[in-house]
């Protein structure tokens with residue numbers, strides 16, 4: 001099975017168009033889009049327009065090609081749009097929202113999770129402690145959670161987060177695949193300790209709980225995103241964790257990074273295309 005994988009497109013329409021062109025030319029068996037799908041601009045409360053307009057048309061194209069497409073929203077996509085996103089996916093038989101869900105296709109299980117380990121930034125819609133002994137990073141302000149009426153401010157974010165399930169809890173609650181060797185885990189958050197989680201300041205912020213889950217369960221493949229600059233910082237966009245191959249292609253604003261995987265032979269390639277318009281061609 002050939003998989004085409006992208007992550008962190010953040011509403012860049014030229015990247016969605018490029019993804020569609022590549023899929024049409026290369027005919028992968030499945031496409032995976034690992035979150036942060038919507039524009040990050042100044043008004044996140046208008047992200048719904050992108051779902052009903054651009055994303056709906058994008059999904060319709062893949063559905064017309066009969067190409068399975070597994071996806072979910074990410075930490076910069078407000079949780080108030082989860083229902084709209086799910087309804088939009090459900091319009092098309094080929095489109096599958098795999099946030100905290102398993103979907104199976106041709107004997108392969110695709111299992112998604114879009115919670116992330118807490119960070120200093122204020123938007124906390126999908127943030128969790130990694131495990132019960134997690135130490136919070138210094139915060140850039142009070143926490144913010146989206147509601148249909150605007151932001152709710154959380155003054156004691158660590159106190160609030162301590163009452164939520166941890167990433168380790170969320171991983172334990174996921175559906176199990178029929179066979180780990182025929183499973184693909186899709187986590188927006190990268191694992192720790194593999195060089196797939198290095199921020200621009202050099203700090204490694206990956207999830208220890210995800211690392212330990214993958215080490216213990218040994219799926220065939222795990223796909224990640226979230227830390228856009230990590231491949232440039234660490235020099236690594238893939239790593240082996242026992243028999244599991246872990247991939248984090250990164251994503252820069254003026255480039256389109258994507259990965260192709262042939263699950264049978266485990267051939268994994270990363271491509272980075274430039275936006276010819278933005279570099280003046």
Ligand SMILES: [Zn+2]
Nearest residue numbers: 008036076226
């Ligand atoms: Zn992102």
